[in-house]
Amino acid sequence: MTVPVAKELSLFIAAVRSQCEGLRRPTRGLEMFAREGGWMTIHYANMVDEMVCWEINEKYFPGLAANIPGATICHVDSIAHAKVTDRRFDFISMDNPQGIFGDYCEHFEAIEQAASRLIKDAGILVFPVNIHPYLSKQTPSNDQYGMTSHDAWFARRAAFYGRPARQLDVVFVASFYKAKLAEYGLDTLAFHSTLMKSTVSGHPDYLVRCAARVERCR
Numbered sequence: 001m002t003v004p005v006a007k008e009l010s011l012f013i014a015a016v017r018s019q020c021e022g023l024r025r026p027t028r029g030l031e032m033f034a035r036e037g038g039w040m041t042i043h044y045a046n047m048v049d050e051m052v053c054w055e056i057n058e059k060y061f062p063g064l065a066a067n068i069p070g071a072t073i074c075h076v077d078s079i080a081h082a083k084v085t086d087r088r089f090d091f092i093s094m095d096n097p098q099g100i101f102g103d104y105c106e107h108f109e110a111i112e113q114a115a116s117r118l119i120k121d122a123g124i125l126v127f128p129v130n131i132h133p134y135l136s137k138q139t140p141s142n143d144q145y146g147m148t149s150h151d152a153w154f155a156r157r158a159a160f161y162g163r164p165a166r167q168l169d170v171v172f173v174a175s176f177y178k179a180k181l182a183e184y185g186l187d188t189l190a191f192h193s194t195l196m197k198s199t200v201s202g203h204p205d206y207l208v209r210c211a212a213r214v215e216r217c218r
């Protein structure tokens with residue numbers, strides 16, 4: 001299925017597609033946070049030979065099945081499931097909710113599982129980094145898995161990034177994630193990032209979509 005996309009998103013999708021072309025076929029892809037797949041996952045699904053979608057909320061399944069026909073849809077808590085599954089993937093997207101959701105925060109727990117367990121010896125990791133989170137105290141969540149407390153969110157961000165993280169920049173993002181992936185035993189062979197246009201009126205551009213082509217070094 002072809003969906004219209006903004007310029008920045010087209011650039012990012014093209015960069016991910018080009019990274020995928022270097023993968024050994026057949027390729028198995030995973031979306032750890034699928035929703036209905038209509039925003040991002042739909043673009044990745046046709047870059048791989050097989051697509052697996054994990055999602056905690058069943059209400060999204062009919063839309064997901066319609067958007068990504070042929071995907072294997074699993075009703076799981078992705079972080080918990082990542083710790084026990086034997087399946088390994090060539091391509092992993094972590095299209096995480098922002099803020100704290102349940103016990104988790106952004107992709108902080110997901111990337112540990114993706115990098116240390118789920119990815120094959122070579123593959124691609126895709127994740128959004130929020131470099132400029134909202135400071136407003138009111139951010140209603142879309143569902144019960146959405147974020148509620150900003151103060152707790154900023155504390156989790158500072159702990160993960162090892163510094164106050166109310167504002168980050170793209171140069172820091174690239175060097176931080178290369179070092180983080182190395183902690184999980186992965187060399188980063190290529191790192192692409194695209195700063196998306198803000199969809200929040202009056203708020204600066206905040207979401208950097210990242211794609212890392214990685215190879216296991218230990």
Ligand SMILES: C[S@@+](CC[C@H](N)C(=O)[O-])C[C@H]1O[C@@H](n2cnc3c(N)ncnc32)[C@H](O)[C@@H]1O
Nearest residue numbers: 033034035037038039040041056077078095145
């Ligand atoms: C940003 S949306 C995903 C958007 C989607 N990838 C797309 O392309 O449209 C995040 C999704 O994560 C789901 N989610 C939240 N916590 C989860 C968890 N622990 N395990 C699996 N899915 C979770 C939410 O229900 C929500 O559908």
